[in-house]
Amino acid sequence: MAIVNLQNVTYKYPLTHTPVLSNINLEVKEGEFVAVIGPNGAGKSTLCYTLAGFVPHFFKGELEGKVEVAGVDLKSTPLNEWVRNVGLAFQNPFNQISGAKYTVFEEIAFGLENQGVPRDEMNRRVDQALTMTGIRDLADRSPYSLSGGQQQRVALTSILVMQPKILVLDEPTSQMDPIGTREVFGVIRQMAERGMTVIMAEHKVEWIAEFADRVVALKDGKILLQGVPADVLTSHLLAENGFGTSRYTSAAREALKFNLWPKHLHLPTTLQEAVDGFNLTSAPSPKERGE
Amino acid sequence: MRERLSFYVKRESFLHHLNPLTKLTLAFGLVFAAFLSPWYWTPSFFVLFAIIPLSFIGKVQREYFGAALRLILPAAGFLFLMQSFFQPIGVKVIFKFWFLDITQESLMFAFTNASRIFVMVSSFTLFLLTTHPSELMSDLTRRGLPSQFAYVIISTIQIIPQMQAKAQTIIAAQRSRGLDTQGSFFNRIGALVPLVGPLVFGSLVEVEERAIAIEARGFTSTSIKTSLREIPDTRFDKMFRWFLILLVIAVIAARIWLS
Numbered sequence A: 001m002a003i004v005n006l007q008n009v010t011y012k013y014p015l016t017h018t019p020v021l022s023n024i025n026l027e028v029k030e031g032e033f034v035a036v037i038g039p040n041g042a043g044k045s046t047l048c049y050t051l052a053g054f055v056p057h058f059f060k061g062e063l064e065g066k067v068e069v070a071g072v073d074l075k076s077t078p079l080n081e082w083v084r085n086v087g088l089a090f091q092n093p094f095n096q097i098s099g100a101k102y103t104v105f106e107e108i109a110f111g112l113e114n115q116g117v118p119r120d121e122m123n124r125r126v127d128q129a130l131t132m133t134g135i136r137d138l139a140d141r142s143p144y145s146l147s148g149g150q151q152q153r154v155a156l157t158s159i160l161v162m163q164p165k166i167l168v169l170d171e172p173t174s175q176m177d178p179i180g181t182r183e184v185f186g187v188i189r190q191m192a193e194r195g196m197t198v199i200m201a202e203h204k205v206e207w208i209a210e211f212a213d214r215v216v217a218l219k220d221g222k223i224l225l226q227g228v229p230a231d232v233l234t235s236h237l238l239a240e241n242g243f244g245t246s247r248y249t250s251a252a253r254e255a256l257k258f259n260l261w262p263k264h265l266h267l268p269t270t271l272q273e274a275v276d277g278f279n280l281t282s283a284p285s286p287k288e289r290g291e
Numbered sequence B: 001m002r003e004r005l006s007f008y009v010k011r012e013s014f015l016h017h018l019n020p021l022t023k024l025t026l027a028f029g030l031v032f033a034a035f036l037s038p039w040y041w042t043p044s045f046f047v048l049f050a051i052i053p054l055s056f057i058g059k060v061q062r063e064y065f066g067a068a069l070r071l072i073l074p075a076a077g078f079l080f081l082m083q084s085f086f087q088p089i090g091v092k093v094i095f096k097f098w099f100l101d102i103t104q105e106s107l108m109f110a111f112t113n114a115s116r117i118f119v120m121v122s123s124f125t126l127f128l129l130t131t132h133p134s135e136l137m138s139d140l141t142r143r144g145l146p147s148q149f150a151y152v153i154i155s156t157i158q159i160i161p162q163m164q165a166k167a168q169t170i171i172a173a174q175r176s177r178g179l180d181t182q183g184s185f186f187n188r189i190g191a192l193v194p195l196v197g198p199l200v201f202g203s204l205v206e207v208e209e210r211a212i213a214i215e216a217r218g219f220t221s222t223s224i225k226t227s228l229r230e231i232p233d234t235r236f237d238k239m240f241r242w243f244l245i246l247l248v249i250a251v252i253a254a255r256i257w258l259s
């Protein structure tokens, strides 16, 4: 049984005529990690908002088709009940801070207070979540005094502590520097390893290749192709449709033209695959290169 | 970025452990009694026998005296001077300065008013120094204040320094593109115009995202909210609040009686 089930989903924002999502069919199994890639304006954020219930309940507009998470139907469920099953984190970490709390510990407890969780349980769960995401040392800091990467990890922890059935992440590292990106992906790796069901819009392909069980490529609101990362990320369709590709894939694709990549091998998506592949190719001598 | 965004000073003291509503009642009680009392000495009495002792009980005397000397006293002093010079009441001139007559009545009037202001600002300073804002809000929500209302207040307190920082960034950015933000008054006013767009428009986007973020964390959940912090409300708290209410009533009664 799929935990996420989208059937023929088409959506238009209010006062607009072209659908931002058209005829999307997507099933996600429990424990699966699905990455959604696509150029700017492809509809990645809209898809995330749909899974999280904000489309249509917050943005209004016209939603056709069926959206189901954990057997619950979106259109007939109010947003405040829907969010119990689906956790959402998005790009700007600063705007995800509630603004009502003075320490990271309190900030993470905010969602549990809203759900009416008893105090003892609340303390225990916040404690566990802090340990799991490795930000225990930030517990007493003000959320506003943190770096972007730290704030985003606080935002992720604030969602995880609520124990949602699925987690939706909309380009959680797009506003981070390399250090912040690594910190945040560290937490995401944890979740993947714990078997959390995750749907993540992301354009940093190198990272996707590491985590994702499946990649969905979105273009103009339609699913262009989907499958295992090794197939989707190396498909020539991506390059032709303005998607970003992994630098390792691009390098190998170029190398292939000069017979510098072993033909029988799949194009690489990660650094390790690239290194392995290039090692197999015996490096041509300077004479062969015409020097 | 500043780490501390509120006045609150974390200490272990009797005052810190009072219920927030009790402290709020105390602050308002002192203010009402000081303003409504028929006797000119009441506010000074409060300063000597309530405000100053309370600052020691709350272990925030250093912070309080700092604020009192740098801010509250100069403000009250200024008010005192203005009112004693420009209050055209009374006949008993005790002092002449240029064309201004200072009468005993105007001096008295100015003194009472200045000390009332002193009591008012002092009580709220003590209140803010010893009360954690989230504790206050949790307590008031528990007593029926709508949580949306509490959220707006507390997030506004927190957001102001953030807005200031952002305005600074935008000013720096506009200046690097050649905007003149210095010089004459009109120059400065004119320079505000290109600031408003990014600040207001940026804030609207932010408000939408923040609304989504807190909604995603169950802010409008129909469950009865709980609170991370345990907020005590003892029998002493309740009795003390009644005492303060009675005190204000007594002061009002005295005022009516004596007039």
Ligand SMILES: Nc1ncnc2c1ncn2[C@@H]1O[C@H](COP(=O)(O)OP(=O)(O)O)[C@@H](O)[C@H]1O
Binding pocket: A013, A014, A016, A020, A038, A039, A040, A041, A042, A043, A044, A045, A046, A047, A059
């Ligand atoms: N609130 C909105 N109202 C109307 N149109 C919107 C709104 N948000 C996004 N869009 C439009 O929907 C399309 C998809 O946007 P989005 O889902 O943000 O794409 P992505 O996240 O892939 O960049 C874009 O053309 C964008 O202009």
Ligand SMILES: [Mg+2]
Binding pocket: A044, A045, A046, A171
């Ligand atoms: Mg987006």
